[in-house]
Amino acid sequence: MGKMFAPERRKIIMEKLNEQQRIIIKDLSKEIKVSEATLRTDLTKMEEEGLLKRTHGGAILPDDIDNETSFSTREQKNRDEKSAIAKKAAELLSPGQCIMLDASSTALELARYLSDMQIRLTVVTSGINTALELHDHPDITVILLGGIVKKGSYSLEGSLGINILSQINIDLMFTSANGFSFESGLTDFSVYEVELKKAMVNAANRVVALLDHTKINKNSIASFASIDQIDTIITDYAMQDSSLKKFKEHNIDVEVVAIY
Known part of the structure; x- marks a missing residue:
């Protein structure tokens, strides 16, 4: 797998969250061959934008995102x-x-x-x-x-x-x-x-x-x-x-x- 840019990583992160409701940095790092440090930076930025909520070792969808997806x-x-x-x-x-x-x-x-x-x-x-x-x-x-x-x-x-x-x-x-x-x-x-x-x-x-x-x-x-x-x-x-x-x-x- 070649170098993955930030928008590509963020798309994968949101896809995983939508599918599984949570992600673990260690597992995702191995799966997409991106360093854990890079993923932590992505998650921090995405949390600042309200897209997810950081947890110990990973991230989940925040309650307001769940509510926002409810029609x-x-x-x-x-x-x-x-x-x-x-x-x-x-x-x-x-x-x-x-x-x-x-x-x-x-x-x-x-x-x-x-x-x-x-x-x-x-x-x-x-x-x-x-x-x-x-x-x-x-x-x-x-x-x-x-x-x-x-x-x-x-x-x-x-x-x-x-x-x-x-x-x-x-x-x-x-x-x-x-x-x-x-x-x-x-x-x-x-x-x-x-x-x-x-x-x-x-x-x-x-x-x-x-x-x-x-x-x-x-x-x-x-x-x-x-x-x-x-x-x-x-x-x-x-x-x-x-x-x-x-x-x-x-x-x-x-x-x-x-x-x-």
């Missing part, structure tokens, strides 16, 4: 903001479009809004709840991407559903993220779900990011959309002029919604 927990956070963002997102739609919704709680809010609209659409989604929300709508055709059902969630992950994306023309993709920054773009904490979201982003003609204020200027473990792949951001975050200028330089439209 029911995420669904209740910032509900008013997500509802306002979803309402603004619906304004981008035109009858007859094919759109894609990820499995985020914000995309589910958009699905709830669409369920009460009189509009003809095709909706492709990786969210089980999103598909169920729309399946009774008389004018919306729902396509649920195949994949592995993620534990503690209602999302699909993995590459099983990727092939169908090449057979569909996606006008708009609506996605949320665990974090957004100019350096990393859109990031998430599930390295498995990220692989499917990357394929979804690549298949869409336009990508619309639905981000409440807690997601802005925050990084998570894995990126699924670079800054140059994002066309529009809808947020309740009060943008400074310097940030708006930077978005404009990247040809990203920013819509800021007001919360009352």
